Amino acid sequence: MKKWIPGKGIFAIYQKRKTGRGPAAASVQHSGSGPLISLENLVKIYDTGAIKVMGLKKINLTIERGEFVAIMGHSGSGKSTLMNILGCLDRPTLGHYYLDGVDTAQMTPDELSDIRNRKIGFVFQSFNLISRTSALKNVELPMTYARVPKAKRMARAAMLLNRVGLGARKEHMPNELSGGQRQRVAIARALANEPPLILADEPTGNLDTASSIEIMELFTKLHEEGATVVLVTHEEDIAAFAGRIIRFSDGQIQSDELNPGKGQEIVSPGQAFASPSSPVPAAKGGTYAD
Numbered sequence: 001m002k003k004w005i006p007g008k009g010i011f012a013i014y015q016k017r018k019t020g021r022g023p024a025a026a027s028v029q030h031s032g033s034g035p036l037i038s039l040e041n042l043v044k045i046y047d048t049g050a051i052k053v054m055g056l057k058k059i060n061l062t063i064e065r066g067e068f069v070a071i072m073g074h075s076g077s078g079k080s081t082l083m084n085i086l087g088c089l090d091r092p093t094l095g096h097y098y099l100d101g102v103d104t105a106q107m108t109p110d111e112l113s114d115i116r117n118r119k120i121g122f123v124f125q126s127f128n129l130i131s132r133t134s135a136l137k138n139v140e141l142p143m144t145y146a147r148v149p150k151a152k153r154m155a156r157a158a159m160l161l162n163r164v165g166l167g168a169r170k171e172h173m174p175n176e177l178s179g180g181q182r183q184r185v186a187i188a189r190a191l192a193n194e195p196p197l198i199l200a201d202e203p204t205g206n207l208d209t210a211s212s213i214e215i216m217e218l219f220t221k222l223h224e225e226g227a228t229v230v231l232v233t234h235e236e237d238i239a240a241f242a243g244r245i246i247r248f249s250d251g252q253i254q255s256d257e258l259n260p261g262k263g264q265e266i267v268s269p270g271q272a273f274a275s276p277s278s279p280v281p282a283a284k285g286g287t288y289a290d
C-alpha cells in the first residue's frame with residue numbers, strides 16, 4: 001500500500017487513478033544521442049571546516065530525454081544537493097555529471113553559467129519572479145541574458161505566456177497575480193531559451209490544492225510535448241504525476257521505480273474535487289482559469 005500524505009485534495013485524483021486502466025509505464029523519448037543526464041559515482045562533500053558532511057554518496061543515475069522524474073526523500077537526504085548539481089549551481093566533489101553528453105566537472109564558473117542559461121530552466125518553490133516587473137518582462141529576462149533581439153524575445157515571451165494560459169495577464173506585475181499564476185509565469189520563464197531540462201524544486205510547495213493541480217498538469221503537458229522534467233517534492237500525490245519516482249535516503253538512492261499509476265486515465269482539475277457520484281461539466285477539463 002502506498003502511504004498518502006493526508007490533508008491535500010489532490011489525493012482524490014489518485015484514488016481515482018488507482019482504479020484506472022491503461023498502460024503502466026510512462027513513455028520515454030530517446031533522441032538517439034545518449035541520455036540527457038548521467039551521473040557517475042557522484043560524491044558531494046560539504047567541508048565546513050571542523051567536519052565534513054557527505055551530501056551525496058556515490059550516486060549513479062541516468063535520466064533519458066523526455067522523462068518526467070520525481071525526486072523524493074526526507075529532509076537532509078540530499079535532494080537539494082542533487083538539484084544544485086543537476087542545475088550546475090554547484091559541482092560534485094568526486095565523480096562526474098554529464099549533461100547532454102558534456103562533463104560539467106571540468107567547467108569554469110563562466111561555462112557553468114552559460115550552460116545553465118542555455119540548457120536548464122528552473123522553477124522554484126517561491127517563484128523567484130522580479131517584483132515591479134511585468135509577467136512579460138520576467139519571461140523575457142533569460143532571453144535578454146542570451147542576447148536574443150528585443151522583438152524576438154517579446155514575441156516569444158508572449159507566446160509562452162499564452163501557452164501557460166496567461167495571455168491576458170502579460171502586463172500584470174507579480175503582486176497582481178495569484179500564487180498559481182505566478183508559478184505559471186515562472187514556468188514560462190523557465191521555457192524561455194528552450195532548455196532541454198526543466199528542474200523544479202518543490203514547485204507546488206507554496207500553492208493551494210487547485211493551483212498545485214494546475215501546475216502539475218502544466219508539467220505533464222510539457223512532458224508530453226517532449227520536455228525532460230525533474231521535480232523535487234515531499235508529497236506522494238505530487239510525485240504521482242511523474243513517470244518515475246526516485247527516493248533518496250541519507251545521500252543515497254533508496255529506490256528508483258517507474259510509477260505504476262502513470263499512464264492511466266487523466267482526471268481534470270474539476271473532477272479532483274468532485275465526489276465520484278457528482279457529475280462534472282466536461283468543458284472544464286484541461287483549461288486554465290486566469
Ligand SMILES: Nc1ncnc2c1ncn2[C@@H]1O[C@H](COP(=O)(O)OP(=O)(O)O)[C@@H](O)[C@H]1O
Binds near residue numbers: 053054075076077078
Ligand atoms: N552548504 C552546506 N554545508 C554543509 N552541509 C550541507 C550544506 N548543504 C547541505 N548540507 C548537508 O548535506 C545533507 C543533504 O542536504 P540537502 O541536500 O539540503 O537535503 P534535502 O534537500 O534532501 O533536505 C544534509 O546532511 C545537510 O545538512
Ligand SMILES: [Mg+2]
Binds near residue numbers: 076079080081
Ligand atoms: Mg532541500
